[in-house]
Amino acid sequence: MNNILADRLKESRVLLADGATGTNLFGMGLETGDSPELWNTDHPERITKLHQSFVDAGSDIILTNSFGGTHYRLALHNAGHRVEELNVNAAQIARKVADGASKKVLVAGSIGPTGEILAPNGPVSIEDAAAAFKEQALALKKGGVDIMWIETISSAEEIEAAVTGVASLGMPIVYTVSIDTNGRTMMGLTAEDTVRISTSLNTHITAVGTNCGVGASEVVAAVKNLSTARDTLGVRPALVAKANCGIPEYIDGEIVYNGTPELMASYAAMAANAGASIIGGCCGTSPLHVQAMRDAIDQYQPAPTPSLDEIAEQLGEVSQGARAQLSGDLSVAGGSATGRGARTSRRRKKPPTNDA
Numbered sequence: 641m642n643n644i645l646a647d648r649l650k651e652s653r654v655l656l657a658d659g660a661t662g663t664n665l666f667g668m669g670l671e672t673g674d675s676p677e678l679w680n681t682d683h684p685e686r687i688t689k690l691h692q693s694f695v696d697a698g699s700d701i702i703l704t705n706s707f708g709g710t711h712y713r714l715a716l717h718n719a720g721h722r723v724e725e726l727n728v729n730a731a732q733i734a735r736k737v738a739d740g741a742s743k744k745v746l747v748a749g750s751i752g753p754t755g756e757i758l759a760p761n762g763p764v765s766i767e768d769a770a771a772a773f774k775e776q777a778l779a780l781k782k783g784g785v786d787i788m789w790i791e792t793i794s795s796a797e798e799i800e801a802a803v804t805g806v807a808s809l810g811m812p813i814v815y816t817v818s819i820d821t822n823g824r825t826m827m828g829l830t831a832e833d834t835v836r837i838s839t840s841l842n843t844h845i846t847a848v849g850t851n852c853g854v855g856a857s858e859v860v861a862a863v864k865n866l867s868t869a870r871d872t873l874g875v876r877p878a879l880v881a882k883a884n885c886g887i888p889e890y891i892d893g894e895i896v897y898n899g900t901p902e903l904m905a906s907y908a909a910m911a912a913n914a915g916a917s918i919i920g921g922c923c924g925t926s927p928l929h930v931q932a933m934r935d936a937i938d939q940y941q942p943a944p945t946p947s948l949d950e951i952a953e954q955l956g957e958v959s960q961g962a963r964a965q966l967s968g969d970l971s972v973a974g975g976s977a978t979g980r981g982a983r984t985s986r987r988r989k990k991p992p993t994n995d996a
């Protein structure tokens with residue numbers, strides 16, 4: 641298979657992805673509860689502007705505005721019948737910006753969770769979910785994306801459904817999970833599980849990783865765990881880090897992310913040293929932050945993987961669950977929500993940057 645993402649990864653040690661879609665669109669007038677995907681037809685010029693600002697900031701990969709583009713999610717906005725139209729438009733808008741760039745920019749078709757709980761824990765079968773992902777993926781391909789980018793997933797079943805849905809399209813596949821519950825996803829997946837799942841799927845996965853979650857420190861710790869898992873399992877998918885811009889705070893009725901451009905620059909270098917080769921930002925990450933990450937990556941000098949203490953010092957506290965996993969404790973207790981790991985945090989440090 642011709643794999644444009646694998647080719648680009650051979651040319652560059654680190655590829656810079658983009659920043660947030662949702663939180664930046666809020667800044668452009670999107671209201672809480674609105675579907676960002678409807679803007680692909682209602683306000684395409686605003687989506688173009690956001691993509692352009694990330695390309696101008698130096699992104700090598702931009703993600704389409706199609707995170708909630710399955711019929712399950714669109715149905716919540718009475719647009720379940722508009723999957724093809726909204727996803728084709730999402731892809732075309734991003735494609736046009738990428739093709740107008742002065743350097744090579746890849747377009748990743750963003751595919752988020754269905755929002756449904758899949759069998760055996762919930763009512764939607766893996767086959768039905770896979771069909772929904774395929775419907776979305778076909779439209780994204782038709783609109784011209786280069787990559788199928790499955791993100792913010794929390795269950796093994798949903799990874800399976802999404803990968804199964806997109807696999808027949810013959811495009812590079814990336815999936816990332818949201819590690820937000822003491823070193824695990826909401827549905828209990830560790831970083832090791834995330835890599836292991838890629839070995840059980842009947843198709844090639846170009847990159848796996850983590851996005852969103854609870855802040856840059858936790859994402860870098862997860863990349864360390866992903867990297868260890870890769871060595872243990874003897875597989876080499878590229879690793880993706882797409883961290884939120886610090887920790888969300890509720891200020892004057894609005895959710896604000898507290899990460900500075902400096903914090904995101906440190907995060908980018910640390911994520912690279914931990915083994916990530918595709919690095920971007922998730923919620924709260926503005927073009928200004930992406931520009932700081934571009935500079936950090938351009939000036940990047942390879943260094944040993946950061947220690948947990950270095951991560952905590954520069955980016956903020958690391959959960960006990962992630963720490964326990966790094967010390968080799970993959971038991972339920974090692975990453976449980978109660979946080980009783982084999983190795984507890986001995987030196988608690990205030991996260992200096994995150995408190996700013």
Ligand SMILES: [Zn+2]
Pocket residue numbers: 851852853884922923
């Ligand atoms: Zn996010």
